[in-house]
Amino acid sequence: MKSREHKVTTYNPREGIYMVKSPIRISGTGNNVYTLRLNNKPCSCGKWKTYTLPCSHVLAVCRENGSITDTYVPEIYSRQTYRRTYQPNFHQVLSANFWKDVPFNLTSYPPNIKKERGRKQGKQFQEEMDYRNPNSPPKCGRCHVGTQ
Numbered sequence: 001m002k003s004r005e006h007k008v009t010t011y012n013p014r015e016g017i018y019m020v021k022s023p024i025r026i027s028g029t030g031n032n033v034y035t036l037r038l039n040n041k042p043c044s045c046g047k048w049k050t051y052t053l054p055c056s057h058v059l060a061v062c063r064e065n066g067s068i069t070d071t072y073v074p075e076i077y078s079r080q081t082y083r084r085t086y087q088p089n090f091h092q093v094l095s096a097n098f099w100k101d102v103p104f105n106l107t108s109y110p111p112n113i114k115k116e117r118g119r120k121q122g123k124q125f126q127e128e129m130d131y132r133n134p135n136s137p138p139k140c141g142r143c144h145v146g147t148q
Helices: 045-051 056-065 079-085
Strands: 007-012 015-020 033-037
Touching: 007 056, 015 079, 033 079
Parallel strands: none
Antiparallel strands: 007 015, 015 033
């Protein structure tokens, strides 16, 4: 677990202010210091505020204090809500033999797509040089002199 590797330093336990330092990884990342305020729910990493779930720094502080992490998880993600979601009975779908007859046809047909012959032309993006002023006379493609 990632939170077990963090080092927790307590600044003010009454106000819930802690400093959490992440370890140095083999890739060279890590060794970051985060400030955590448990009472206000902000962590300087921003993950707790963004995802509304406790980040690894919160878990490290809870492990250090012996407090329960469930108090920092929103009600919608709680175990009780999960259990209530799947508590009602689900009725199985019966086979087609038990379905009621309907007054219309349930079959669907594939769309009528006719394949065109030849190579498919790609779409060309029009740029400024592709547009010509309709009032200007046509010009020679080689010397760019007007033909009129």
